[in-house]
Amino acid sequence: xxxxxxxxxxxxxxxxxxxxxxxxxxxxxIISANALINAELVGAYGHGLSRLKMYCDxxxxxxxxxxxxxKIKKISPSISHIDANNSIGFVAADIAIKQAIKxxxxxxxxxxxxxxxxHYGLSGYYAEQAVKKNLITMIYTNAPPAVAPHxxxxxxxxTNPICFGTPTGSxxxxxxxxxxxxxxxxxxxxxxxxxxxxxxxxxLDKFGKPTIDAKKALEGVQLPIAGFRGSGLAWMVDIxxxxxxxxxxxxxxxxxxxxxxxxxxxxxxxITFKTNLFVNNFNSRIKDNIKTIKRLPKIxxxxxxxxxxxxxxxRFKINSKKxxxxxxxxxxxLKILQS
Amino acid sequence: xxxxxxxxxxxxxxxxxxxxxxxxxxxxxIISANALINAELVGAYGHGLSRLKMYCDxxxxxxxxxxxxxKIKKISPSISHIDANNSIGFVAADIAIKQAIKxxxxxxxxxxxxxxxxHYGLSGYYAEQAVKKNLITMIYTNAPPAVAPHxxxxxxxxTNPICFGTPTGSxxxxxxxxxxxxxxxxxxxxxxxxxxxxxxxxxLDKFGKPTIDAKKALEGVQLPIAGFRGSGLAWMVDIxxxxxxxxxxxxxxxxxxxxxxxxxxxxxxxITFKTNLFVNNFNSRIKDNIKTIKRLPKIxxxxxxxxxxxxxxxRFKINSKKxxxxxxxxxxxLKILQS
Numbered sequence: 006x007x008x009x010x011x012x013x014x015x016x017x018x019x020x021x022x023x024x025x026x027x028x029x030x031x032x033x034x035i036i037s038a039n040a041l042i043n044a045e046l047v048g049a050y051g052h053g054l055s056r057l058k059m060y061c062d063x064x065x066x067x068x069x070x071x072x073x074x075x076k077i078k079k080i081s082p083s084i085s086h087i088d089a090n091n092s093i094g095f096v097a098a099d100i101a102i103k104q105a106i107k108x109x110x111x112x113x114x115x116x117x118x119x120x121x122x123x124h125y126g127l128s129g130y131y132a133e134q135a136v137k138k139n140l141i142t143m144i145y146t147n148a149p150p151a152v153a154p155h156x157x158x159x160x161x162x163x164t165n166p167i168c169f170g171t172p173t174g175s176x177x178x179x180x181x182x183x184x185x186x187x188x189x190x191x192x193x194x195x196x197x198x199x200x201x202x203x204x205x206x207x208x209l210d211k212f213g214k215p216t217i218d219a220k221k222a223l224e225g226v227q228l229p230i231a232g233f234r235g236s237g238l239a240w241m242v243d244i245x246x247x248x249x250x251x252x253x254x255x256x257x258x259x260x261x262x263x264x265x266x267x268x269x270x271x272x273x274x275x276i277t278f279k280t281n282l283f284v285n286n287f288n289s290r291i292k293d294n295i296k297t298i299k300r301l302p303k304i305x306x307x308x309x310x311x312x313x314x315x316x317x318x319x320r321f322k323i324n325s326k327k328x329x330x331x332x333x334x335x336x337x338x339l340k341i342l343q344s
Numbered sequence: 345x346x347x348x349x350x351x352x353x354x355x356x357x358x359x360x361x362x363x364x365x366x367x368x369x370x371x372x373x374i375i376s377a378n379a380l381i382n383a384e385l386v387g388a389y390g391h392g393l394s395r396l397k398m399y400c401d402x403x404x405x406x407x408x409x410x411x412x413x414x415k416i417k418k419i420s421p422s423i424s425h426i427d428a429n430n431s432i433g434f435v436a437a438d439i440a441i442k443q444a445i446k447x448x449x450x451x452x453x454x455x456x457x458x459x460x461x462x463h464y465g466l467s468g469y470y471a472e473q474a475v476k477k478n479l480i481t482m483i484y485t486n487a488p489p490a491v492a493p494h495x496x497x498x499x500x501x502x503t504n505p506i507c508f509g510t511p512t513g514s515x516x517x518x519x520x521x522x523x524x525x526x527x528x529x530x531x532x533x534x535x536x537x538x539x540x541x542x543x544x545x546x547x548l549d550k551f552g553k554p555t556i557d558a559k560k561a562l563e564g565v566q567l568p569i570a571g572f573r574g575s576g577l578a579w580m581v582d583i584x585x586x587x588x589x590x591x592x593x594x595x596x597x598x599x600x601x602x603x604x605x606x607x608x609x610x611x612x613x614x615i616t617f618k619t620n621l622f623v624n625n626f627n628s629r630i631k632d633n634i635k636t637i638k639r640l641p642k643i644x645x646x647x648x649x650x651x652x653x654x655x656x657x658x659r660f661k662i663n664s665k666k667x668x669x670x671x672x673x674x675x676x677x678l679k680i681l682q683s
Contacts, residue, residue: 080621081451084451118621157642157643158642230574231574235570237652238520243633245508251622254629256636278455290593298594301492302498303497309495
């Protein structure tokens, strides 16, 4: 974040001030603003400024607690349980990944479960924190209903990302952060706000018919990757982040944009472990792994075989040198929220 | 396995005797025969008797060690590292899952990495052991090159399954055991042996062209699920089971059927943890989760929304009441191996 440009810095300051105006502490406002700015810089606009007004609305309607009393309970030297007290998700996730990193010290592996949290943006953003401490990490969170279980006509699973991060022996981490949905729900939402189409084959409308209309897709069902397999992976994530942690599950996480009837009570699970548990040359092994794969013969038109996280890192580097472009809708949001 | 029928019991005895004839101890022969019989009973024929001759051939050619000195090294109270000394994979995996279960006791989470192992059959078979002890488990293994990384023209990743198991509060466990390949390599192999076709869109021949010829597919490339996402998941599994553990990785695991130039040195990773770490009513929570999902409106023609492992359990129950059908090729194999 060091290289964020002037206007981006002003923008960040504005977001911090907005969050503080809505009751967040200075620390929590900074954590939240950093996460939103990061989403913009890596090009994950569906997790960026387009969500700012939603967070503030949820605080106003008392379904996000701006002054949470977050409790961290030690389960064992390796494991902690966090009750986030309906904090904004960014803060819960930030505390959780830091706790997981700490828990790793004693036995080489750490686990932190979170309940009573909310949408925290990109899993990969927290994975990066662990990877910077030279740890491997696996992160799971559930989300509001968006994807239909295989065989069902109604959405129930969230886009339930599977996230895996590892050091690579280079400055660009391997961060797989893949939704189990054919399309990111945030992207559909941005498309709907901007009256853009979505690709074919990624969503059904509320009647179960294929659609390329983003607004109809938001009312309908997103399709899971790989049919029964993707549905099974989404189910796994719901169990790990919801059933296990004490969070909501089985489709009971409320949509943060549409449902202000109560807090989301999203659950998250963070697992971290050391890279040198079993080999003393992990970095050279993974460098060799990546190099070997990059050297494979390529499909026509492919210049480089990219590992997960590499493109995102490139986008971050490029975007960090420019000012963030703020859409008209977000400009309006900022004006309303500041006034 | 209690209900295995008479002829199946005779068959199992034959397999045990064959493995013993090839130098395995009585214990190791039983572990290996049980795994092969189980694969047949759950309908995973590609991991069953069709592989028996391959295992024996590898022992004969001294690339599986029938009398391994398996070393278990304690890394921390939660973590162990196993050097399987090129044992048959079944034995390494059986020791590993039992060690992971033990390691879970002290801190609630256990991890076991294995190196110098071989093909162990179905991950789900080992997951069941942990689930029977009321633990959640995640299991990863790599495998010989079969799937091309996204953008590459050459296969490098194995079918690299992601396996997740959890108790369900009922006798049928939730066992997700999903290959990252569009098709199971074992199924292609069985199809090739029986001169059957494979489905469209699951494999390319060695020239990069789509094929439904099983033999051509074996020489070519299997396609990953979900493009870049599936490729990323396969890469994750290669890192977790190969790079991390000290096993082979980056496409260096030898094909057990075709390459007798040395041991496979496959790596595996087993993670287990308790269900009641964060909630005291996990069983009722997961029962509610499954019930809620099963109650969703269904697509026309779907009678029941099944959770992963449910169909396999049903097949096991049905097949356990019948004798295993042995194909002509396997009959011939058995004759050769017994003589």
